Amino acid sequence: MTVLTRVADLLADPTAAVLLDVRWALGDPRGRQQHLEGHLPGAVYVDLETELAAPGSAAEGRHPLPSVQSLQAAARPWGVSNGSRVVVYDAGPGLAAARAWWLLRWGGLADVTILDGGLAAWTAAGGPVERGEVVPEPGDVTLTGGCLPTLSIEEAAALPGGGGVLLDARAAERYRGEVEPVDPRPGHVPGALSAPTAGNVGPDGRFLPVAVLAERFAQLGVRPGTTVGVYCGSGVTAAHEVAALAEVGIDAALWPGSWSQWSADPERPAATGTDAP
Structure with missing residues (x-):
């Protein structure tokens, strides 16, 4: 599975792909405004809260998967058609863009990649930006x-007790239960291992080399053939971990409800501290 597009490759032929700008951060509603102030030429803004998620609930978590029908209805106005090459990006490390990557791949679109390093890498390489809203010709994608x-x-x-590995992609302090800024209870799923998504990228926001990622996951007991699941707070940044695993040739399942679903059920136990692999 090809996961990443490098900035140099996109600069060589930027019009060959549908570009989707997925700038989003938890508690920060300025993604659309940031897009209007400067984005890759031709990039369409994608609203994660309304287009890449169904309405949240205690039963399903903060960002449930949208239905296939609603995802398709959103993707067509983005200009996505059957056979389109799609490149998704955000401000930098791809934590939000990975949600769009995962959803479109889940939906059945084959050629979807994450711009490695996002807008920060693009501008650092001298890539042009444009202002204002982009309204493309609608596509006809069928998902x-x-x-x-x-x-x-x-x-x-x-999964942890059945011979598989369940990775918690949240920040380590949330995994340990030291802080919980948004969900009902602190802690983690018993048996899950801490693997913060931030550890997938370097200081420049680009994914680490494949060999480094492979070693990181191997230290957590993840190797080719391992049954792997990933969760985070609400199934958004966990998609970035699925992408990193895919980079090293490991297929991982995403738990969409994640900790927001688990912690909302008082009958579910919450572990704290650290679990060694």
Whole structure:
């Protein structure tokens, strides 16, 4: 699976792909405004909260997967057609863009990649930016869904004790239960291992080399053939970890409900501290 597009490759032929700007951060509603102030030429703004997620609930988590029908209805106005090459990006390390990458791949679109380093890498390389809104010709993409694996809450709970590895992609202090800024309870799923998404990238916001990523995951007990699931707070940044695993040739399942779903159920135990691999 090809996961990344390098800035140099996109600079060589920027019109060969549908460009999607997925700037978003938890608690920061300025993504659209930032897009209007400067984006890759031709890039269409994608709203993560309304287009890449269904309405949140205690039962399903803060960012449930949208239905295939609603994702398709959103993707067509982005200019996405069957057979389109799509490149997604955000301000930098791809934590939000990975959600669009994962969803479109899950939906059945084959050629979707993340711009490695995002807008920061693009501008650092001298890439041009433009202002204002982009309204492309609508596409005709038909999505099917189910093309990437997911985990239910019960499957996630059973994974650590069933010979698999469940990775928690949140910041380590949230995993340990020291802080919890948004979800009902602190802690982590018993048996899950801490693997913060930030550890997938270097200081420049680009993904680490494949060999380095492979060693990182191997230290957590993840190797080719391992059954792997990933969660975060609400299934957004966990997609970045799925992308990093895909870079090293490991297929991982995403748990869309993640900790926001688990912690909302008082019957589910919450572990704190550290779990050694």
